[in-house]
Amino acid sequence: MTATEPGTGERELDPRALEELVGQVISDAGGALTLPLALLGDRLGLFVSLASAGPATAAELAERTGLTERYLREWLLAMAAAGYVTYQGGEPGAEDPDSARSARYGLSPEQTEAFTNPESPGYVVGAFQNLTAATRMLDRLTEAFRTGDGIGWHEQHPDMFEGTERFFRPGYLANLTSMWIPALTGVEDQLKGGARVADVGCGLGASTIIMAQAYPASSFVGVDYHEPSLALATERAGAAGVSDRVQFRIAGAADLDGTYDFIAFFDCLHDMPDPLSALRAARAALAEHGRVMLVEPMSWDSVADVLNPLGKLLAGASLLICLPSGLSAPPATGMGNQAGPARTRQLALQAGFADARVATSTDFNLVYELRP
Template identity: 70%
Template sequence: MQETTSVDQARLAELIERIITDAGAAVAFPLALVGDRLGVFSALAAADGPVTAEQLAGRTGLAERYLREWLLAMAAAGYVTYAGGGDPGPEAKRTARYRLSPEQAEAFTNSDSPGYVAGVFQNLTAATRMVDRITEVFRTGEGISWHEQHDDMFEGTERFFRPSYLANLTSSWIPSLSGIEERLDEGARVADVGCGFGTSTIIMAKAYPNSTFVGLDSHDRSIARARERAAGARVADRVTFRAEGATDLHGTYDLIAFFDCLHDMPDPVAALRAARPALTPGGRVMLVEPMSWDTVEETVGNPLGRLLAGASTFVCLPSGLAGPPAYGLGAQAGPARILQVAEEAGFGDARVALATETNRVFELAP
């Protein structure tokens, strides 16, 4: 007979309070995405001072009644600042004034800032739109290909990672590799595998004008956007984008980079095996992976671990199970498992070159 235990009412109340907090966050994200899409955050940032919902409606052309409720929700979430002005009585919410603090404006409107987080709203909201498919694959054990994700996932992922790439890619990640920055300065060949919209490729091309770059991604629409971005950034003369898979490398390269994508691949070993013979003498593979840990204890109770484990369940793990041999690394594989995969692929020298709060950079050499 199963042993029964009494419910600790204090712990139950604590759990319910946590669920209420999480529920508030869950509705704040899609509402923030609505504000991002409609330019409401930008309109607030551009205002001379605090505004009412009616004034904001005049600036944006949006419906005042919806803006009034949205502002209340965003202020309750801490994403917008309530600046007072609510008259007492039934009209209090109509006359309330709101603004963005400098920090809120930086986080929600400055896409070049390391603190820019608007892409998180788009990326994670897109992930949760797959809940019906996720329910299905839990039963079957099958995967969900990257191509099957909601369209917002592709742009949201680019917006999610771009601030980190701007802040770290050329300032710390590449310098952490043995001798690669010098090669890039002089003139090297670089492959960016799983390049998506080409943000990482373009950042490198701007920083190292003597080098040439090839971006590979199996998602045709992302490659089309990458080509547009390269032309707009005026680096198309030294950047080529190809709609090809991770094993379709041609020629040799001084640097082959995988930015936040190896763990999504059904066959990460094959991808690395293809990269190994494509390296020039002294060339390196750079893996940039989301921060992950080798033990459950390191992940549980860790806010970043909570976020990344949840995102992995929705996106990364299903992608890694979407084809043979279905390694299913997921975003929380841990550094020991990543290094094991590198060893399986034939790399005799693999190490963690650098760790930040949100990423680990791995350097692989034959």
């Protein structure tokens, strides 16, 4: 049997390469099933129960939670196979100590941190929620391939909005005020002294609230077009005790009013159907001494550089979430999250900024500083 390899003509099928590919698909399929099952564990409080009350058999976990033992037995087995809970051996004295019925499971310190501590930079539960929500749009996306239509952010499953905040908030807690803002020219001093700040595409307000807590002398306006998200953002600002210096306003990214010393876009510019107009509006609203910060997912300028495990995740998320959003309204720019630094900087210059540079980065984000 032969197969055609682009650019090289025909070659013999390599059985070992085929075996590796099938193995990769099996691994990917297992991961695809693990995420929604882990989301069940989050929704039902199973990770929290194992963390707070200690290891348990399925029967003990059922007694703690009021849930059905048979389902919990299968969930624990699946999570242990995935490495999300830790199998600790059979129940002492059990008739069949190796059976799933008598098996005892717990959480390691690392599993506890990743699955139960929302203040940790290692907290990953948001990925369970927003990536599972993304797959709910598969029928719509199938049709979009035929029509070229987009899928608006507001059309996503409700889990997308909360899951996205839970996914990004740990990174903001770990980096926003300790690394990203200090990397910008003069911005930290302005915020400490008192500045007017706009957070464009603020969603549920995590980034706005973190900045307001760190810089109490400044005032903050969170802007987003998704009204249900802003309702939650307002509640959370109140709970965080920053309502006196934070307000949220329903508006599009191109509808900034007034003048701001600092304007931030957190993981949202690439989702916008008209990112150029959004940046032009930011440029028009920016004070002479001001700065714009773009926090964007890690991206690369060449296809070859995207071919890595993080690129696999980001390109997949781009196709399921970011690109459809960017094609959902005129002019349907459709950046996607892999626009790359060169295109992102070019867009900023086209919007009227004098300079655009990558100020700093993490494993997952690029942080741009735009200067008027």
